[in-house]
Amino acid sequence: MSDIERTEFEVPESPVDPHRHQGDTDLEKSLRPKSLNDFIGQPKVREQLHLVLSGARQRGVTPDHILLSGPPGLGKTTMAMIVAQELGTSLRMTSGPALERAGDLAAMLSNIMEGDVLFIDEIHRIARPAEEMLYMAMEDFRIDVIVGKGPGATSIPLEIPPFTLVGATTRAGMLTGPLRDRFGFTAQMEFYDTEDLTQVVTRAAAILGVDIADDAAVEIASRSRGTPRIANRLLRRVRDYADVHADGHVDLDATRGALEVFDVDDLGLDRLDRAVLDALIRGHGGGPVGVNTLAIAVGEESTTVEEVCEPYLVRAGLMSRTGRGRVATAAAWYHLGLTPPEGTPGAL
Incomplete structure (x- = not known):
């Protein structure tokens, strides 16, 4: 299992799936900005983070612990790397699923140097024993290491140098209250607009040596679901096509x-999104329909439909989630070239 897991379940590697794919890692490394000034988008987060880091540097102290929250693919890992870069310190990286025991976390913290940045991706999935050890490390910069078992077990306090924890989560609601309260600064990453994504595509094309027209960059950005990771992935696929068909x-x-x-x-x-809408509209008259029924209709796991397709369909105004099930909006009917029945909200 890799240090940074892509997601809690396996999903088809669609070009517009925001989770990290097998081939994304090397590309993302080459495209990642190195400073806050180079980071495109997220202006509010950049300004807030600049104040947090600059204030700590001026006072000569370690910055508060930082929580980055938001959907996958918006740049949380990149932002953590930039924090270490801006502070001029080392970055230690791991993920919540990798910290299954308190000993896993203790081993990592024992190698921390003063001022280092510890990045824990998907921190909401950290095991409870490790999480409880993390409380003390974040607050008091020490941990208690248990030596031995049973009645003869001994607790040995271990002091650790001041460090900054950067936690990233796609599900802030799953964080426990005690863990959330120990972060001094919380940043909510937002989806990108087409203008910012066009800059992302243009910058990536320049780094990759892709000859791209301005209107083509806008086209890729407009289909990227507000997510830079998807924009970069689509650019790769368009580059492949252009190499074969357009010199x-x-x-x-x-x-x-x-x-x-x-x-x-x-x-x-993508194909699965349209299949879900098609099953909802043609198969069930626009709903309401339960997610399990939709999943069976399209031949996918219910978690895939609920976690991969639904968030964007709802955000795009094509689907509504109600207490009775999923309902297609008038926009979804029109998108499939169909006329919505009378009484459908938003129908012309």
Whole structure:
């Protein structure tokens, strides 16, 4: 199991799946900005983080612990790396699922140097024994190491140098209250608009040596579901298409041709998204329908439909979640080229 897990369950590697795919790691390393000034988007988070880090540097102290919250693919890992870069310290990386025992965390903390940044991805999935040890480490910069078992077990206090913990979570609601309260600064990462994503695509194209037209960059950005990771992935797929069909030049025609081949439509929906809408509308008259029924209809696990498809369909205004089940909006009917029945909210 890798240090940074992609997700809690396996999902199909769709071009518009925001979770990390097998081939994303090397690309993301080459495209990651190195400073807050180079980071595109998230202006409020950048300003807040600049104040937190600059204030700590001026006082000569270790910055407060930082919690980065938001959907996958928005740059939480990149932001953690930038924190270490801005402070001029080392970055230690792990993930919540990797910390199964208190000893796993103790081994990592025992190697921390003063001022280091410890990054824990998906921190809401950390095991309870390790989490309880983390409380003391965050608050008092010490841990108690248990030596031996049973009645003869001995607790040995171990002082650790002041450090900054950066935690990242896609599910802030799953964090326990005691853990959440120990973070001095919490940043909520937001989805990107098309303008910022166009800058992301243009910057990535320049780094990768891709000859891309301005309108092609906008087209990729508009189909990226507000997520830089998806924008970079689509750029790779469009580059592949352009290398084969357009002598490497990415223009608007090549971009649209590539995204059609890879089943990404003008709203950023992929095959599975459209299958869910089709099952909801053609199969069940627009709902309400339970998620398990939809999952069976499209041949996927219910967790895949609920965690991968639904968030964007709801955010795009194509689906509503009600107490009785999922309901298609008028926009979803129109997107499939159908006329919604009378009484559908938003129907013309």
